Amino acid sequence: MVATPAVLERARVLVEPSLAAAVDRLADELRLPARYHFGWVEADGSPSDAGAGKGLRPALAVLSAEAVGADASVAVPGAVAVQLVHDFSLVHDDIIDGDVERRHRPTVWAAFGVDDAVIVGDALHNLAFQVLLEDPSPERVAATARLARATTAMIAGQASDMAFDDLPAVDLAACLAMEADKTGALLGYSASVGAVLAGAPAGQVDALEAYGAELGLAFQAVDDVLGIWGDPSVTGKAAGNDLRERKKSMPVALVLSGGGAAAAELADLYATDGDLSDGQVERAATLIAEAGGRDGTVAEARRRLDAALAAVDGIGLESSTVDELAGLARFVADRDF
């Protein structure tokens, strides 16, 4: 277990006041469910110590400003915008996936109803564009256009993930393409928006974006391993959760597309009618591990981590910030295995 990088807390202190101020501008009816989602209040409006997520995206945004020699504060509007887009997607994805819990609390739709969750997500999505366009810097225009493109990719990735449910098998390439859109695009945006707002040269912006996109794939590969073999007390999800939901995550895709007896048995398990039993989930996990799905996914995570680190090396970024970017990447890729 790698120690929590200091930049997460530093970015939270810097960004959260502006994020809270943005959310407070929402209409009365939308403010409570939005503030609940961020972990600032309970569903009845009373204070909560639930806390928000790790704040990976604001931390990346802050580091991307510092990496090009700008003040961290330059990144704040971009950090707020990307956090708002990420949270809009969580609120809507929880509806789509039927997930009733997030960070050990009922999801917005479970607490307030699907109707409220639809409109709260819409409001957060729109607020992201509004906040970023209010920044006085001329670079806000490029930052906003890039946000629109990254969000389009994120939505396309979610749609592709949903479509996987109807396919008998997907291969690793399809899986990576989906996850590059669903997770990589917005992390690439996060890791470059501070540099964009600072007016950095395109080469540095592109390198930081590549770092974030690769980090996104490493993050997702780790997530996919934890989704099958993670400790429920740490992940907050049931053991083998992704198998129970018949997700075509990377370990599954590796085995299904690899052919042979393991692929056939796994495909049969996934084609079973009704809920999978605990025994079937355990058998699927064993099959996937024995056929190399786990090791292959861990190796993919390492490759993507290396690619992320290589992207920001030797291109004239602030060396102390490059160290922080590397530390953050290792923290993300070394979770619990």
Add this chain to the structure above:
Amino acid sequence: MVATPAVLERARVLVEPSLAAAVDRLADELRLPARYHFGWVEADGSPSDAGAGKGLRPALAVLSAEAVGADASVAVPGAVAVQLVHDFSLVHDDIIDGDVERRHRPTVWAAFGVDDAVIVGDALHNLAFQVLLEDPSPERVAATARLARATTAMIAGQASDMAFDDLPAVDLAACLAMEADKTGALLGYSASVGAVLAGAPAGQVDALEAYGAELGLAFQAVDDVLGIWGDPSVTGKAAGNDLRERKKSMPVALVLSGGGAAAAELADLYATDGDLSDGQVERAATLIAEAGGRDGTVAEARRRLDAALAAVDGIGLESSTVDELAGLARFVADRDF
């Protein structure tokens, strides 16, 4: 019945190719439900002659460019963006309202499921910002910032409308404030975005926006009358539909907030458990008409129409375009009563 203004068809021919090109950029999984929503294809992808809506918003956008002496084509990116935002809101509102039909066809959620409807709406919402920010003119920045503000108001209005369901009564002022947000803001945007993109002076932009906002309230007042007394064969909805759904539309708000015996009886009817009978719906309609709710709403529509016409009078706009704006406003406000 006023003849259909020529500008609706003129704007459709001008704007629809760009709108279709924008929608075609969506990911494979999102393109079919989006194109279905626009009435271009059936749910199985075969060609449809269902047709889109009237295209009021693109027509307003086009007229607003012409009103300030610019070429109609200047308005196209704004017209596409506002149509995309309007349609995203329809797709999501149909989920929220549980409406299974729109323009005599199943709504997107009814045809493709709630999950697809959530994400298709998100994609259209985001595409609006993406398209507008790709316009090369420097005025795209102001046009996009204004779109974000108008859309925030639209979402707040929808949230306020949803909250009305839980209130025993609302008054006309609350009803107008809600409808100014829900309908007026985006129509005000539509009626000014062409002028914004043409770089027109603020005074003309503001006047055109005021025209659109007032037109929105006139439109909504007419809609509220038709929602109770409209001919089902014309409106495509059951007679007394808004009463059956216990909506607190303008005629209802006028009576409920007016006090007296009619208010008490109407409040009792709305507080009835279970579905209202045909007899109860008919009684409510009679009560509202006798207590002045119908006449009051028709009068409100006339006032708002007059205000819309006054807003664009005598401020140096192209006189032939002002005539077209007036014709379009009368067409909207004179529907079927």
